[in-house]
Amino acid sequence: MATILWCYLRNNAFKTSEKDYHLAADLTGQANHLGVTIQADIIKQKLPENNGGYTAIKFGKTDKAVYTTLSSDHPIDLTRYQVANCYMGRAGLINSGGASGANDLVDAVKTAVINKRAGGMGLILGRKAFQKPMKEGVEIIHAVQDVYLEKGVTIA
Incomplete structure (x- = not known):
């Protein structure tokens, strides 16, 4: 059983007061690491939006290279840092789709592209698909499937 x-x-x-670090790549990466160490097969994590959580909250040990050499502010790099903390795929990373909103199709495809190009393995998008009329929900799911099936969308 997985x-x-x-x-x-x-x-x-x-x-x-300046920022919410619940979506910081370094802090979420550490959470992913803990999940892998207890032998989870797949890690579900929110898409990172920033970095530098450790230094901002003055907690834990880190290195400047985490923020300069090993990553950037680009969403693919931030997500790749999450993948790295899943031991580069030893446990697969799936990102959550987030709450349903006005641009769900665009948001879901963007998240899927970021996840795939970072080395992730999928996307859970329940609310984005299932809080819509059936036709719209199926369209979103098919668009996300197309991203993962498209050979031209490769690891960056």
């Missing part, structure tokens, strides 16, 4: 582990961060200390 284990899919939601490795979401929940800690009020991860929010500063």
Whole structure:
């Protein structure tokens, strides 16, 4: 039996007056690492939106290279850092699709492209697809499938 582990961060200390670090690549990467160490087969994580959580909240050990050499502010690089903390695919990374909104088709395809180009293995998009009329939901699911089946969308 496979284990899919939601490795979401929940800690009020991860929010500063300037930024919310619940979606920081370094902090979510550490959560992914913990999930892999307890032998989860697949890690589900939110798409990262920023980096530098450790330095901002002054917690844990890190190195400047994490923010300069090993990553950038580009969404694919931030997600690749999450994949690296899943031991480069030893446990597969799937990203969540997020809440349903006005641009669900575009948002889902963008998230799928980022995940695939970073080395991830999939996307869970329940609310984006299932809170829509059947036709729209199926269109979103097919568009995401097309991203993962498209040979031209490769690891960056």
